[in-house]
Amino acid sequence: HAKRRENSICPYTQTMRYALQRRQLMSERLSAAISEQRLQLYFQPQVDLTNGRLTGAEALCRWHDAEWGWVSPGEFIPLAEERGLIRGLGDWVLEESARQLMAWGTQNKQALPGRLSINISAQQFADPELTQHIAQLTAGVPTNAISLELTESDFMRDLDQAVEITHAMRKAGYALSIDDFGTGYSSLAYLRRFATDALKIDISFVREMLDNRHDRTIVQTIIAMAQALEMKTVAEGVETQEQARLLAEMGCNEAQGYWFGRPLPADEFAAMWLSPA
Ligand code: C2E
Ligand code: CA
Numbered sequence: 001h002a003k004r005r006e007n008s009i010c011p012y013t014q015t016m017r018y019a020l021q022r023r024q025l026m027s028e029r030l031s032a033a034i035s036e037q038r039l040q041l042y043f044q045p046q047v048d049l050t051n052g053r054l055t056g057a058e059a060l061c062r063w064h065d066a067e068w069g070w071v072s073p074g075e076f077i078p079l080a081e082e083r084g085l086i087r088g089l090g091d092w093v094l095e096e097s098a099r100q101l102m103a104w105g106t107q108n109k110q111a112l113p114g115r116l117s118i119n120i121s122a123q124q125f126a127d128p129e130l131t132q133h134i135a136q137l138t139a140g141v142p143t144n145a146i147s148l149e150l151t152e153s154d155f156m157r158d159l160d161q162a163v164e165i166t167h168a169m170r171k172a173g174y175a176l177s178i179d180d181f182g183t184g185y186s187s188l189a190y191l192r193r194f195a196t197d198a199l200k201i202d203i204s205f206v207r208e209m210l211d212n213r214h215d216r217t218i219v220q221t222i223i224a225m226a227q228a229l230e231m232k233t234v235a236e237g238v239e240t241q242e243q244a245r246l247l248a249e250m251g252c253n254e255a256q257g258y259w260f261g262r263p264l265p266a267d268e269f270a271a272m273w274l275s276p277a
């Protein structure tokens, strides 16, 4: 409770002040980058574990700052949420995703097979009109070309609203997956009420799965649970062939991870993954 003088030289206070200043500066620069449309979208392949074929992709937001270089989404996404920038960012991600899907075409041979997965943050999910809003921002793209990713905690905030929105989304034709599954508190009973298509097994379980018996059991249980509820499973963060093989053996349907492919800018993604027209 000791009072500190304004110009205290306590190193802890200095570090805190510096961190706060950096966050303030970062939110100003991020805000400018969003409104000047200087963010980028990268695309990471999702593959069928039984045959290695492309089943879709996840759109991942990237930000390159002139002075700082690439800033991790792990840093700027939570900041955008905290500073009220996530709706603007999320709207841009939806528009840019739609623009890219249309550029690849929905009919021709270079079209993305399956669906493009788009991350939706809790604050976007709090909008009861979210489904219509998404449809407006992605006008021109069939709803069956889009899958929306939400985390468990987003669902748990307001259960009744979550049930309502997820049903509206499914009715409109969007697919829905629960991201980072296993890190939250969903119970089987809740899972049944949300009309979700897929569970994305969190990277932390996949990472430890080969060495840690408990993590392996968790992965196995998530797959069994999904099967019982007629949902698909997608494993995140698959980095090795051993992980891919074990997941396939366990009955996991799809995977995403560096073993199959890193997130890439649209043109590189298309050159590597989409067959030429
Ligand atoms: P996420 O949705 O769980 O996305 C998966 C993250 O795992 C991505 O990190 C991806 O690059 C990374 N990843 C993929 N394969 C591997 C692998 O084999 N090993 C490892 N270690 N990592 C892998 P990224 O792109 O840094 O994004 C971090 C988080 O930021 C995302 O986690 C998501 O929560 C958020 N995010 C990214 N883009 C958006 C966006 O457009 N909107 C929203 N709301 N959130 C986004
Ligand atoms: Ca995701």
Ligand code: CA
Binding pocket: 179, 180, 200, 202, 203, 236
């Ligand atoms: Ca995830």
Ligand code: CA
Binding pocket: 180
């Ligand atoms: Ca995550």
